[in-house]
Structure formats: C-alpha cells, structure tokens
Amino acid sequence: MSTTERATPENFDEERYLLANPDIADFVYGGGVARDHFDAHGHAEERPQLTVAALGTDLSRAHRKFLRFEGVLDASAGAGGNFRPLEQPDALPLYYGRHPDGEFSLDTYEGESANAAHEPFVRMLRDNPDMLFLDVGCGRRNYTYDNCLYIEVYRSVSADLVIEPACTYPIRSGSIDAISCFAVLEHVPEPWKVARDFHRMLKPGGQVFIDWPFLQPLHGYPSHYYNATHLGLERMFTEGFDLLSNETLDNQTPDASLRWMLEGIADSIVDPAVRDAFGKATVADLIATPLSGALWSQVRASLNEDGRRRFAAGSTLIARKR
Structure with a gap:
C-alpha cells in the first residue's frame, strides 16, 4: 500500500505535505508558507503528501495537539471563565473567558501582527519535540509546531487558544x-503581572524569550501602554529569573524607529506644502533647524491630532484625588 497520495487543493494537509517533501519543510522553516508553495509550484509539480494511514492515526492534527496539551490547560489559573471549542469537540482551537460573544474579533484591532518568530526560540522548538512551549501573542505564523501552544486575544489563523485580554493565562x-512573547507586552495594561505569570507557568529552568519595543510610536490599537528601555525590560524579569542575554537585534536598531517616525509624521502633516517641504528636507536640515525654527514650527502646526499623539515625545497628565 502506498504511503503517499497526490496533494490536491481539496485534500491538502500542511503536516502531511511537509512530511512527504523535506525540501519544502526547509523552505517553511526559513519563513515560507507551505500552502503558498503548493499553490505556486506543488500542484503543478504533482507533489505528494503522506496518507492519513501512513501518518499512523486517523485523528486530525487539531485533535492530536489538543490531547497533547489537555493536561496543561487549567481554567482556574486564568482570569476567569471556561474553555470551549471553536470548531470541533476535543480539538483546538479553544476559546477561554467570560465574554458573552465567545471571542474577540480582529476587527477590534488595528491589524494582524505578522512579526517573525525569534530564531533561537524556533530552534529550541525544533530541537526539543518532547518539550512544551507557549507562543503568547502569536499573531500570524508562517508555520506552527505541534509542541507549541499559540495564544492570541482574537481569532488568528495560527491561534490554538483564544483568550480574553488579561494578564494571567489558563495554563497549569x-x-x-x-515561552515566547514578541512585540506584545507594550499592549497589556499590567505587564509586570504577565512576567509573574510566565514565571508561574514555567518549569524550573524554563526560559522566556521576550521582545519589547523602546523607541516605537503608538501602535496596535486599541491598546499600547508601555514601551521599555533595555534596563526596564531587564528589571521586569529580575525576580525569579537568571538573565541569559539582553541585546538589540538587527530588527530593533535605530533605523527602524527613525524611518517609522519620519514616515508617520510626514503622513500626519495636513498642509501639502508643509508635507512637501518636510519630505525634501535632508537629515542635515532637520538637525540644523532649531525646534523654534520655521520648518519644525510649520510641522507642529500642521500635524493632525492623531499624529501629534502617536509620535509625541511625551504626555502630561493632571489628576485630582477622589
């Protein structure tokens, strides 16, 4: 009996396709998408995929993964609520929480995150198939692993567990x-609670992989609360953790922030003439012009309210005790 079958648009299964095509698996591990490869090349090349029988089980991947993580799911450890399946009984994805509508929508947010997974974390996933991992705030991943539970606050295509936004997690x-948590903690109202909960969920010797922005504009509506310096990030994970590294990666260098801010400021200038002058200014012009000078004064006067907030150097608050 053959162990493979021809993959078609109707029967395509990512797991079985990758197992039958190791060269494509390498492409996916490098950031590619299996279905994209199949649509562009695999279908025409009549690429195979393993049969269900050859896989050794008639359970779907969603069912098998549920069984693998069922023992670590603990409703009492979260912020409150219960688990319920979003598609099939005893299968992922699950919803957890008390929201009457059952889940939050991507429409609530500015857009779906598609940040690349951290390579050392992915390497650890691949090298330790018997270990269990969490990817908190996963967004959309090009490839998901069976030994990693992907968590989001909306119905991401990659999410195994959709939870109401909270700072605790329903994990034993x-x-x-x-645990990997990349470009997420700036969006939670109490990140120090998240750090403590990560520590709670980890086995002794378990590791966290954290990315936290410093000089980034306001983004990710409806919530962006805290940016952090490298010292702030380190301080957040001091209690109960031994620091292994804390560095600025290639995607976190100053050019990324500078380009984001300059482009955003330009887009927020209402007056076309001022926007044109700002766009034509050189770096030397911007540095040489005092903040009280004509160019910067015109830019400030022409910024829309959204731009004034998103790219602000700070905010000033006055409050009264109740």
Missing part, C-alpha cells in the same frame, strides 16, 4: 519549558 503552573 510549572508545566511549560519555554
């Missing part, structure tokens, strides 16, 4: 080997 204490 001391059950996870490593």
